Amino acid sequence: MMNSFLSRTSYWVLALFLALAGSATAQDATSAATVSQQGVTPGGTAGAAPATGGGDAAAIQAGDALFKANCTQCHAVNEKVVGPALAGITKRRQIPWLIKWVKNPAKVIASGDEYAVKLFNDYGKQQMPSFALSDKEITSIMAWVDSQGAGPVAGPTKENAAKVDGAGGDTADAGGAGAGKYADVLLIVLVVVLIVLVVTLVIIANLMKDVLRGRKDLDGRDVEILEQRFDWAGLYKSTALRGIVGAVVALALLYAGVQSVMAVGLTQGYQPTQPIAFSHKLHAGENNINCAYCHTSVYKGKSANIPSANICMNCHSQIKTESPEIKKIYRAIERKQPIQWVRVHNLPDLAYFNHSQHTQVGGIQCQTCHGPIQNMEVVYQYSALTMGWCINCHRETPLNTKGNAYYDNLVKLHDKSNNAVPFTVSSNGGTECSKCHY
Numbered sequence: 001m002m003n004s005f006l007s008r009t010s011y012w013v014l015a016l017f018l019a020l021a022g023s024a025t026a027q028d029a030t031s032a033a034t035v036s037q038q039g040v041t042p043g044g045t046a047g048a049a050p051a052t053g054g055g056d057a058a059a060i061q062a063g064d065a066l067f068k069a070n071c072t073q074c075h076a077v078n079e080k081v082v083g084p085a086l087a088g089i090t091k092r093r094q095i096p097w098l099i100k101w102v103k104n105p106a107k108v109i110a111s112g113d114e115y116a117v118k119l120f121n122d123y124g125k126q127q128m129p130s131f132a133l134s135d136k137e138i139t140s141i142m143a144w145v146d147s148q149g150a151g152p153v154a155g156p157t158k159e160n161a162a163k164v165d166g167a168g169g170d171t172a173d174a175g176g177a178g179a180g181k182y183a184d185v186l187l188i189v190l191v192v193v194l195i196v197l198v199v200t201l202v203i204i205a206n207l208m209k210d211v212l213r214g215r216k217d218l219d220g221r222d223v224e225i226l227e228q229r230f231d232w233a234g235l236y237k238s239t240a241l242r243g244i245v246g247a248v249v250a251l252a253l254l255y256a257g258v259q260s261v262m263a264v265g266l267t268q269g270y271q272p273t274q275p276i277a278f279s280h281k282l283h284a285g286e287n288n289i290n291c292a293y294c295h296t297s298v299y300k301g302k303s304a305n306i307p308s309a310n311i312c313m314n315c316h317s318q319i320k321t322e323s324p325e326i327k328k329i330y331r332a333i334e335r336k337q338p339i340q341w342v343r344v345h346n347l348p349d350l351a352y353f354n355h356s357q358h359t360q361v362g363g364i365q366c367q368t369c370h371g372p373i374q375n376m377e378v379v380y381q382y383s384a385l386t387m388g389w390c391i392n393c394h395r396e397t398p399l400n401t402k403g404n405a406y407y408d409n410l411v412k413l414h415d416k417s418n419n420a421v422p423f424t425v426s427s428n429g430g431t432e433c434s435k436c437h438y
């Protein structure tokens with residue numbers, strides 16, 4: 001029967017529509033998960049899905065997540081952070097070189113590669129860490145970098161021609177609005193097309209009903225079907241539907257509950273307003289003042305101190321003396337009261353953390369834990385500061401044993417027993433409870 005065929009088709013279209021809407025929500029959920037991984041330390045590939053086929057949009061999206069999880073503390077696309085701005089990187093360097101570089105920059109520099117050695121010297125011999133990423137993951141990061149920037153690269157080299165083409169195509173399709181949005185646009189278009197389809201089918205069905213009503217030669221069964229109304233009351237009473245709605249509501253509540261429980265005590269992103277509009281961007285960034293000029297104990301002691309007003313006066317007895325914000329420093333000194341800075345980072349007392357162990361002995365950059373402080377107008381807590389965050393890094397980071405006699409024998413012992421595994425903080429006992437709790 002034409003009529004029942006039509007209604008069956010519209011059910012299928014409806015089912016397809018629901019499935020699509022479902023996948024859209026699922027996609028949101030995964031991207032939220034990736035964002036919450038931002039505090040992951042270098043070398044951590046957690047949370048960032050590798051680019052598994054699915055075309056360039058997928059690769060670029062994976063590259064975006066990988067970049068955020070591993071590179072943002074030191075790189076931006078159009079701006080120098082700790083390392084160089086990466087815009088146009090595939091024009092400067094070819095993909096095979098970039099893969100070698102990201103996997104092990106120290107090795108490329110040690111090999112005497114002219115470009116790498118010059119770059120290393122230009123950046124004050126700061127060592128970029130090695131990353132245990134696959135070729136495909138690194139390529140997808142570069143695809144994402146290309147998709148940001150002013151557009152595709154001119155004059156592609158043989159090695160990266162295919163990739164550049166792909167990125168260029170996406171940028172054009174998305175109207176230059178960044179290829180990350182490309183997938184979303186496609187989804188919206190699909191949904192709109194489906195809605196139009198459903199509406200058209202309903203209209204056609206009604207038209208055909210009208211035509212059929214005009215005919216006299218219908219038997220009883222056909223008339224019955226023709227006059228059938230959709231049974232809304234039956235639907236409302238249906239246990240199956242109630243069950244489905246109940247299950248969806250229960251799942252949503254459970255999800256919200258788990259999210260809020262996980263967030264208890266998590267202060268990532270905390271950014272209080274400070275009593276004086278002190279800007280790290282202006283001081284540590286634009287004026288390039290060394291962190292330890294103000295945080296004098298960070299390489300020597302457990303805590304990094306907050307500078308006293310006297311340190312500010314080293315400069316501000318001369319610079320900007322008339323500014324209302326600077327006057328607040330003068331007032332604090334006159335009243336002999338310290339400036340009431342609001343504390344941003346605060347571990348609970350049950351955990352022991354020592355700055356000099358990490359900055360001086362471990363050789364870890366401030367930015368690895370605190371993010372791009374030199375770009376912050378107002379400081380915020382960049383990392384999660386959870387136990388998992390500490391332990392992840394201890395598992396992944398090789399010990400900085402060079403020129404440290406304390407480690408000589410331990411390294412020998414480790415190399416003798418299991419040479420294949422790198423000598424990480426955790427192989428030296430850095431994940432034992434008593435190291436951080438007492």
Ligand code: HEC
Pocket residue numbers: 042066067070071072073074075082083084085086089092093098101102105119120121123124125126127128129131141365368
């Ligand atoms: C802890 C800081 C740090 C992190 C994290 C970091 N880099 Fe770097 N990167 C640097 C520095 C510093 C340089 C400059 C060279 C040097 O001093 O060794 C650099 C140089 C580069 C270069 C060469 C740039 C040019 O202009 O030729 C590329 C490419 C690069 N990094 C990619 C990455 C990628 C991809 C990631 C993430 C997977 C990453 N970096 C993570 C610090 C970092």
Ligand code: HEC
Pocket residue numbers: 274278280283284289290291292293294295306307341342343344345346366367370373374378379
């Ligand atoms: C001119 C002095 C000065 C310099 C240079 C400076 N800081 Fe600070 N820093 C401060 C002051 C003052 C505060 C407290 C006010 C605030 O939070 O903005 C602070 C706060 C901080 C905090 C947050 C402390 C908390 O309350 O948990 C961090 C982290 C930090 N600085 C890191 C750095 C790093 C990393 C650098 C180098 C890139 C740096 N600072 C350079 C003066 C300085």
Ligand code: HEC
Pocket residue numbers: 276277278279282283287289294307308309311312313314315316319320323324325326329
């Ligand atoms: C090593 C020198 C130096 C030190 C130390 C220093 N500053 Fe500055 N500060 C500067 C410079 C340079 C400027 C930019 C002046 C300009 O814009 O002309 C500045 C600007 C400022 C401004 C912006 C003023 C305005 O109205 O535009 C504030 C607020 C400020 N500093 C607060 C502080 C505080 C608080 C401290 C101590 C924690 C401090 N500074 C320590 C060099 C310093």
Ligand code: HEC
Pocket residue numbers: 291292295298299302303304305306345346347348353355358359364365366367368369370385
């Ligand atoms: C291994 C991660 C790590 C590194 C590297 C690191 N910090 Fe911190 N920093 C922390 C943690 C964790 C806290 C919170 C400590 C607490 O509450 O006891 C903190 C707190 C601070 C504070 C607030 C005062 C305090 O000690 O509680 C300042 C200021 C600060 N860091 C500056 C720096 C500077 C400057 C550097 C680089 C020279 C640096 N940090 C490197 C993890 C790190």
Ligand code: HEC
Pocket residue numbers: 041347351352353354357358361362364368369385386389390391393394397398399400425428429430435436
């Ligand atoms: C970015 C990586 C990183 C993060 C994040 C980190 N650590 Fe560490 N930690 C290290 C390294 C590297 C060492 C080894 C330094 C050395 O002794 O050579 C270390 C050493 C230690 C040690 C001494 C271990 C030993 O064997 O003596 C303690 C304690 C410690 N960390 C506590 C913490 C705590 C607490 C946190 C979180 C609040 C934390 N760390 C976060 C990298 C990290």
Ligand code: HEC
Pocket residue numbers: 265347348350351385386387390391394430431432433434435436437
């Ligand atoms: C590398 C450092 C480190 C090691 C090793 C470590 N912890 Fe922790 N632990 C922390 C930090 C930092 C916190 C505080 C985290 C927070 O506030 O979210 C913490 C918190 C805790 C808490 C309190 C949780 C809460 O919500 O109050 C318990 C319990 C705990 N750790 C048990 C352990 C046990 C058991 C071990 C050994 C298997 C261990 N820890 C090893 C750093 C460490």
